[in-house]
Amino acid sequence: MKDIxxxxxxxxxxxxxxxxxxxxxxxxxxxxxxxxxxxxxxVNKATIYYQIGDKDTLYANVIHxxxxxxxxxxxxxxxxxxxxxxxxxxxxxxxAENVDKNPELPxxxxxEVASGGATLPRVVIEDIASVLTILIGxxxxxxxxxxxxxxxxxxxxxxxxGTIVFYKKAAPVKDRQLWLPATLKAHDKKLKSSLGExxxxxxxxxxxx
Amino acid sequence: MKDIxxxxxxxxxxxxxxxxxxxxxxxxxxxxxxxxxxxxxxVNKATIYYQIGDKDTLYANVIHxxxxxxxxxxxxxxxxxxxxxxxxxxxxxxxAENVDKNPELPxxxxxEVASGGATLPRVVIEDIASVLTILIGxxxxxxxxxxxxxxxxxxxxxxxxGTIVFYKKAAPVKDRQLWLPATLKAHDKKLKSSLGExxxxxxxxxxxx
DNA sequence: ATTATTTAACTAAACGGTTATTTAAACTGA
DNA sequence: TCAGTTTAAATAACCGTTTAGTTAAATAAT
Numbered sequence: 001m002k003d004i005x006x007x008x009x010x011x012x013x014x015x016x017x018x019x020x021x022x023x024x025x026x027x028x029x030x031x032x033x034x035x036x037x038x039x040x041x042x043v044n045k046a047t048i049y050y051q052i053g054d055k056d057t058l059y060a061n062v063i064h065x066x067x068x069x070x071x072x073x074x075x076x077x078x079x080x081x082x083x084x085x086x087x088x089x090x091x092x093x094x095x096a097e098n099v100d101k102n103p104e105l106p107x108x109x110x111x112e113v114a115s116g117g118a119t120l121p122r123v124v125i126e127d128i129a130s131v132l133t134i135l136i137g138x139x140x141x142x143x144x145x146x147x148x149x150x151x152x153x154x155x156x157x158x159x160x161x162g163t164i165v166f167y168k169k170a171a172p173v174k175d176r177q178l179w180l181p182a183t184l185k186a187h188d189k190k191l192k193s194s195l196g197e198x199x200x201x202x203x204x205x206x207x208x209x
Numbered sequence: 210m211k212d213i214x215x216x217x218x219x220x221x222x223x224x225x226x227x228x229x230x231x232x233x234x235x236x237x238x239x240x241x242x243x244x245x246x247x248x249x250x251x252v253n254k255a256t257i258y259y260q261i262g263d264k265d266t267l268y269a270n271v272i273h274x275x276x277x278x279x280x281x282x283x284x285x286x287x288x289x290x291x292x293x294x295x296x297x298x299x300x301x302x303x304x305a306e307n308v309d310k311n312p313e314l315p316x317x318x319x320x321e322v323a324s325g326g327a328t329l330p331r332v333v334i335e336d337i338a339s340v341l342t343i344l345i346g347x348x349x350x351x352x353x354x355x356x357x358x359x360x361x362x363x364x365x366x367x368x369x370x371g372t373i374v375f376y377k378k379a380a381p382v383k384d385r386q387l388w389l390p391a392t393l394k395a396h397d398k399k400l401k402s403s404l405g406e407x408x409x410x411x412x413x414x415x416x417x418x
Numbered sequence: 419a420t421t422a423t424t425t426a427a428c429t430a431a432a433c434g435g436t437t438a439t440t441t442a443a444a445c446t447g448a
Numbered sequence: 449t450c451a452g453t454t455t456a457a458a459t460a461a462c463c464g465t466t467t468a469g470t471t472a473a474a475t476a477a478t
Contacts, residue, residue: 005426005473012427028320030240034464044429049465051427107323111237113375114316114323117382125386133392152400154383155376155407162371166322167364173326174363177334183342191361198364206415217447218453243438253455255440260453264438 013051015041021062025104028111029059029119060121066108070098071127078134084142085208089200091135096164096196106165132157139207148207156207163199222260224250230271234313237320238268238328269330275317279307280336287343293351294417298409300344305373305405315374341366348416357416365416372408 019041023032034055038045052058077094081087099105112120135153142148174180191198228250232241243264247254261267286303290296308314321329344362351357383389400407 003426003474008473009427026324028237028239028323030237031324033462035462045464046430046466047428050429055464110319110323113378113382114237114319115235116378129386129389129393133390136392152407154380155372155400155411158376158379159368159372159408159411162373162375163364163368164371165375166371167367169322169325170367171363173322177338180338181342183345191364198361199368202364202368202415206411215452221453242436244436254438255456256454258439 009051012041012043012047016043016048016052016058017061017065020058021066021104024059024062025107028107029055034058056119059119063108063112063119063121063124066102066104067124068127070095070102070105071131073098074131075134078138084138084145084147085204087138088142088204091138092160092164092200092203093194093196095160096194096199099164099168100195103168106169109161109165110169142207147209149209151207156203159206160199160203163202164195167195218260221250221252221256225252225257225261225267226270226274229267230275230313233268233271234316237316238264243267265328268328272317272321272328272330272333275311275313276333277336279304279311279314280340282307283340284343287347293347293354293356294413296347297351297413300347301369301373301409301412302403302405304369305403305408308373308377309404312377315378318370318374319378351416356418358418360416365412368415369408369412372411373404376404 016037020032020037023037023040026032027036032055034045034048037058038048041048048058052061074091074094077090078087081090117125132153135157139148139151139153139156143150225246229241229246232246232249235241236245241264243254243257246267247257250257257267261270283300283303286299287296290299326334341362344366348357348360348362348365352359383393
């Protein structure tokens with residue numbers, strides 16, 4: 001009993017959400033226009049209102065889709081690792097991978113933090129909290145076992161996320177500035193390994209006893 | 210010699226710029242309304258157009274005022290220090306201090322990076338480049354002297370700035386979430402020293418040979 | 419099975435509030 | 449009075465949202 005209409009409308013909703021994610025990431029909430037989202041989705045503006053609702057609801061859907069599942073990914077990745085060091089590596093790499101898979105994550109996160117998380121749905125905040133709880137566990141365990149120094153978990157988290165998110169978004173911007181002084185271009189080498197590995201190495205070295 | 214009118218209009222311009230800085234930081238470019246800026250400045254909207262120009266120009270002025278002079282501060286602070294370690298500490302602390310002095314810096318930076326620096330005036334990009342050049346010098350010198358490992362300067366810069374900016378803006382957000390799980394609140398301790406010192410310690414440890 | 423009816427999905431056009439910008443008049447000190 | 453400055457009011461474009469109508473798939477009736 002396949003309902004052709006249902007299938008089509010599902011695709012429509014998906015196209016709207018994809019377009020919305022892109023436009024919100026590029027322009028931010030107020031900079032994003034429903035007209036542009038509709039155009040990119042190849043859909044009439046009113047269809048967005050019919051299928052999803054107003055701009056707020058649309059944004060909440062995007063946020064949930066973008067930030068929601070990352071938490072479970074992290075939890076899963078960390079659980080597979082054993083030692084605190086391995087767990088922390090998994091934690092960092094998982095964040096880096098999610099950012100890779102999801103180029104809209106950095107700009108959306110940055111703008112959300114910039115605005116003080118004013119529009120964050122509670123569900124998302126709970127997700128973030130669960131991620132932080134995982135990190136606290138790793139750091140505490142590592143300290144008890146004498147492999148980590150004492151740290152402020154929240155600062156470490158900001159270091160991990162801040163570094164990855166900023167680098168991911170700022171590196172292309174820098175590379176685009178072709179007129180930069182030669183000194184800068186000369187040092188414009190690629191990372192030896194992946195961003196996650198590189199950040200993990202730095203953070204681990206920073207907090208190892 | 211003293212032209213009362215000139216003085217008054219100077220103060221008007223200053224009040225406009227201060228108000229604009231606040232509103233742009235809170236709401237971003239498209240979220241900021243000229244009406245609100247005028248209201249906060251205690252000035253008629255048309256005065257903004259008479260004294261400064263359109264919204265774009267106003268924003269450019271704010272960006273210049275906020276990001277422009279930080280570069281010189283950093284250059285000055287670094288020059289006063291001797292060893293690569295001390296220079297790097299000065300570099301990091303200076304950024305942290307500027308962020309402290311200037312609460313509008315984090316949100317504006319984040320949104321600017323999020324949008325791919327689309328609206329950054331060239332002057333500002335040159336300032337950022339000069340700061341990066343300074344960091345490259347420090348790291349290279351330190352590596353030559355055998356006190357630093359080899360690093361990717363741009364990544365280190367993103368680590369420093371990302372950590373400071375994210376922490377500065379996200380910490381208050383987290384503290385406002387009173388309903389967070391007890392585990393998180395328990396670890397909600399203040400930093401032992403200043404944010405700059407703390408980040409400097411971590412980064413130095415991360416890149417020391 | 420064919421026709422008629424209902425319903426889901428979508429669209430074009432318009433509405434109404436918002437907001438950046440302009441204009442012209444009023445004010446203020448020299 | 450006159451130039452520099454500020455203001456209230458008007459303008460025009462923009463943009464989120466609604467409405468009224470269309471298409472076509474699904475269902476019911478014949």
